[in-house]
Amino acid sequence: MRVPEFPEFKPVGPEDGPVFRERILEFPSEVCEVNFTNIFIWRRFEHTRYTFINGNLCVLCEPPCEPAYFLPPIGSRDLDATVRKCLSCVPRLSRVPESFVRNACAGLRSEADRDNFDYIYRTGDLIELRGKKYDGKRNRIRKFERACDSQYLRLGPEHMDGCRRLFEEWFEAKAGADGNILAEKEAILEALANFEALGLTGGAIECGGRIEAFSLGEPLTADTAVVHIEIAGPKFPGLAQLMNREFVKNAWSGLSFVNREQDMGIPGLRRAKLSYYPHHLVQKFNVTR
Secondary structure: OOOOEOOOOEEOOHHHHHHHHHHHHHOOOOOOOOOHHHHHHOHHHHOOEEEEEOOEEEEEEOOOOOOOEEOOOEOOOOHHHHHHHHHOOOOOEEEEEHHHHHHHOOOOEEEEOHHHOEEEEEHHHHHHOOOHHHHHHHHHHHHHHHHOOEEEEEOOHHHHHHHHHHHHHHHHHOOOOOHHHHHHHHHHHHHHHOOOOOOOEEEEEEEOOEEEEEEEEEEEEOOEEEEEEEEEOOOOOOHHHHHHHHHHHHHOOOOOEEEOOOOOOOHHHHHHHHOOOOOEEEOEEEEEO
8 A cells, every 4th residue: 555655644544554553563652642543543533644754654633622733753764854844734743752752852842741641550450459559449349249240251243232332321321422522432433343453352341141341452562551442331330440450350461561541631530540550651742843
């Protein structure tokens, strides 16, 4: 497939998966956005296009709710010049990890973007939930297990209808329907519809023959998995904690870390992510001229 060279851009589509995966495999990033699944499922909301500049893969996002931006270029050739070419088109690079800022953004302004920091956890911590600080998580799981007979499922294509049913119920129960929530809905449905094509790994908790929680993720780097989506029905206290533990235990026990993505500045989500005591946060920056 012919790839676009700047100033030509191509909208991201399913056919671009091999191009992205080959380049990201060669230049892996700890940032959750530098991942084909995230780029693909959010492409309609972000109006995502890409081009190559100096041999580097450059992804342009133009969401309706914030200024247009490039993700950090993926590659290693003439990065300083590539960054400046990107900044000649849009006002900023965004979701830029600290290492990229140090290596390729000399003389440019960088500002930390706390709402988009990724939360990184030790796999063993999420599986074992050891110590007093996790008492509440363990108690909620035990409460759920006393109330409901359940089993863990490794997701396959045959489970997608059950996941969609649960997700539609979950979405209807959410208060409000602003643009960001509607965009999240579209992204999750894209992930379910393209589960096999995207090469995702999934797990679910089934209660009474119905899927009541599910999670989707994949390897991000050699030692880190990323969890893109986790949905748990609200009528079962403790189910979300069980889903979190079981997915990591069954899918990612061979890796050292799990990236559970950002909190987007939502106070409740930030509290929930901090309550699992991350090993560290991946700091991200906005870079401007």
